[in-house]
Amino acid sequence: MIFDGLVSDLDGVVYRGNEVIPGAPEAIARLRAQGVRVVFCTNQSVTTMAEYVERLNGLGIPADAGDLVTSSTVTAEELERRGHAGARAIVLGGEGLREALRGVGIGVEDEADRADIVVTGLDFELDYSSLRRAALAVRAGASLVATNDDPAYPQPDGLWPGAGSILAALETATGAKAEVMGKPHRPMMEAAARRFEGIERIAVVGDSLHSDLAGARAMGWPGILVLSGVTSREAAELADPQPELVLESIAELERD
Numbered sequence: 001m002i003f004d005g006l007v008s009d010l011d012g013v014v015y016r017g018n019e020v021i022p023g024a025p026e027a028i029a030r031l032r033a034q035g036v037r038v039v040f041c042t043n044q045s046v047t048t049m050a051e052y053v054e055r056l057n058g059l060g061i062p063a064d065a066g067d068l069v070t071s072s073t074v075t076a077e078e079l080e081r082r083g084h085a086g087a088r089a090i091v092l093g094g095e096g097l098r099e100a101l102r103g104v105g106i107g108v109e110d111e112a113d114r115a116d117i118v119v120t121g122l123d124f125e126l127d128y129s130s131l132r133r134a135a136l137a138v139r140a141g142a143s144l145v146a147t148n149d150d151p152a153y154p155q156p157d158g159l160w161p162g163a164g165s166i167l168a169a170l171e172t173a174t175g176a177k178a179e180v181m182g183k184p185h186r187p188m189m190e191a192a193a194r195r196f197e198g199i200e201r202i203a204v205v206g207d208s209l210h211s212d213l214a215g216a217r218a219m220g221w222p223g224i225l226v227l228s229g230v231t232s233r234e235a236a237e238l239a240d241p242q243p244e245l246v247l248e249s250i251a252e253l254e255r256d
């Protein structure tokens with residue numbers, strides 16, 4: 001497949017949990033040497049940008065903040081574009097999300113009962129009182145924004161509840177419906193597109209039919225499914241529509 005820009009998912013593509021996918025750093029280096037611009041794109045909202053950059057560099061994949069979009073940075077970027085700098089937010093999420101929102105001038109108020117916006121992500125510290133405060137704020141008129149709606153968070157011992165599970169609790173509690181920023185929804189796909197200025201032929205590589213491949217389709221970009229993450233070969237064969245390409249892992253990806 002010929003492409004000059006590549007949107008690459010991280011978990012299940014470059015690494016799985018704490019382990020690098022064999023051959024992934026070499027494949028990315030090879031594609032970059034052929035002139036491909038690679039933008040890493042992840043729905044995981046907990047990790048901060050600095051931690052991601054350090055992690056990729058530690059795997060031997062040179063990267064800086066311009067090479068990476070996370071559902072947290074996209075959420076912050078989108079809220080800033082809409083003029084929400086200065087707004088007050090109640091956040092059900094981790095440091096990656098909090099830092100991204102503060103970075104665009106949104107106040108993160110953990111103990112507040114009122115807010116302009118309630119933002120959800122993956123939150124390992126979630127407790128009833130934070131859920132209650134968020135629900136009361138939404139019922140009082142705060143808009144509800146979600147970094148992503150992934151139901152599960154894949155871990156070595158199985159599927160943990162994902163950001164979408166936390167969002168579902170809040171939606172059930174309030175009857176509100178969130179606007180979702182992450183893959184496969186438009187804000188994240190368009191944020192990725194903005195990082196490919198002047199590049200026309202863009203492909204997406206990911207391990208999830210529901211986020212990566214659906215996001216590719218939403219943009220009219222070819223989707224490359226890798227079987228190194230959450231999707232089995234059996235599930236890939238049943239996918240409708242079919243990905244443009246199915247590979248065991250990114251190590252097999254060639255620009256030709």
Ligand SMILES: [Mg+2]
Pocket residue numbers: 009010011012013206207208229
């Ligand atoms: Mg993935």
